[in-house]
Amino acid sequence: MLVIRPYEEQDWPQVWPILHETFAAGDTYAYAPESDEAEVHRLWVELPLATYVACAPDGAVLGTYYLKPNQPGLGAHVCNCGYVVAPAARGRGIAAQMCEHSQVEARALGFRAIQFNLVVATNEVAVRLWQRLGFRIVGTLPGAFNHRRLGYVDAHVMYKELVS
Amino acid sequence: MLVIRPYEEQDWPQVWPILHETFAAGDTYAYAPESDEAEVHRLWVELPLATYVACAPDGAVLGTYYLKPNQPGLGAHVCNCGYVVAPAARGRGIAAQMCEHSQVEARALGFRAIQFNLVVATNEVAVRLWQRLGFRIVGTLPGAFNHRRLGYVDAHVMYKELVS
Numbered sequence A, B: 001m002l003v004i005r006p007y008e009e010q011d012w013p014q015v016w017p018i019l020h021e022t023f024a025a026g027d028t029y030a031y032a033p034e035s036d037e038a039e040v041h042r043l044w045v046e047l048p049l050a051t052y053v054a055c056a057p058d059g060a061v062l063g064t065y066y067l068k069p070n071q072p073g074l075g076a077h078v079c080n081c082g083y084v085v086a087p088a089a090r091g092r093g094i095a096a097q098m099c100e101h102s103q104v105e106a107r108a109l110g111f112r113a114i115q116f117n118l119v120v121a122t123n124e125v126a127v128r129l130w131q132r133l134g135f136r137i138v139g140t141l142p143g144a145f146n147h148r149r150l151g152y153v154d155a156h157v158m159y160k161e162l163v164s
Helices: A009-025 A037-046 A094-108 A124-132 B009-025 B037-046 B094-108 B124-132
Strands: A003-006 A050-055 A061-069 A078-085 A113-120 A136-147 A151-161 B003-006 B050-055 B061-069 B078-085 B113-120 B136-147 B151-161
Touching: A003 A094, A009 A037, A009 A050, A009 A061, A009 A078, A037 A061, A050 A094, A061 A094, A078 A094, A094 A113, A094 A124, A113 A124, A113 A136, A113 B136, A124 A136, A124 A151, A136 B113, A136 B151, A151 B136, B003 B094, B009 B037, B009 B050, B009 B061, B009 B078, B037 B061, B050 B094, B061 B094, B078 B094, B094 B113, B094 B124, B113 B124, B113 B136, B124 B136, B124 B151
Parallel strands: A078 A113, B078 B113
Antiparallel strands: A003 A050, A050 A061, A061 A078, A113 A151, A136 A151, A136 B136, B003 B050, B050 B061, B061 B078, B113 B151, B136 B151
8 A cells, every 4th residue: 555645855864865776876867876965855856846755554655756847838738757666665566656646646737748758768667667557659869868887778758648 | 141159148138139039929939938038048048058149240149049958967968959040030041050050069069969859840940940950850749839829739859869
């Protein structure tokens, strides 16, 4: 049983290590692997419109996601989300539940679509998961991601419309 | 004869009206049409890595463009540019010259590709121009641009690799 709720500042000591480990791996997110705590707090908590945490019944944070407009002004009806699951909690469907939750939240906030700007093509588990949840590969950017182990790899732009 | 050179702060009184008129039209850029001068200065001059102006021999600014990394860290080898031509100077090839210039600058700065994130599909002149200059439509985002006159219209992601 997973509880997904808005992030509160007291969650940060649990959220930061999850984000740090994920970004440091350099295989899924573009954020510089060496990003420090203040920078990660800014981009995950301060800049987005909303941030959420996914918690176990005992309160342990197992995942987190943010939601924000993907563009200013005339593009602000499309949102962008980023999801991270604690390494020890992967394979339990937590990313899928956060993504479903984000679609409900995005609709409630008036967004008309969700766009992922840089889904690393070698992250096949994620690509398949987003496809299963209704996202489509709009196009593929050649060499757009500098994978920490593999070097330059392709990245997909993925998109799902929330209104018909 | 067009001179394209780095922006200097003394150019702002000529640059601002061009940007203001372009953004206010709400048919090509996502920036909110009502963006004020300080906000536009921030996004066109302060946030980008570099800004340029295209000038007539008498010094009149006829166009301007910015260049910046499109993503942080592991995506920062792909740059993003935005080009604006003064309404009275359109149809003279100024956008094409600025785009060629930006490709030279981007290569010199070490970028490996240029990405346009939101090329409004109804802006057919621009789409064709970028294609002529070697950019490819990577994919099309349904309804991603809220055109001030036409409502929700599609937008293209366009991309050109600068290295082989």
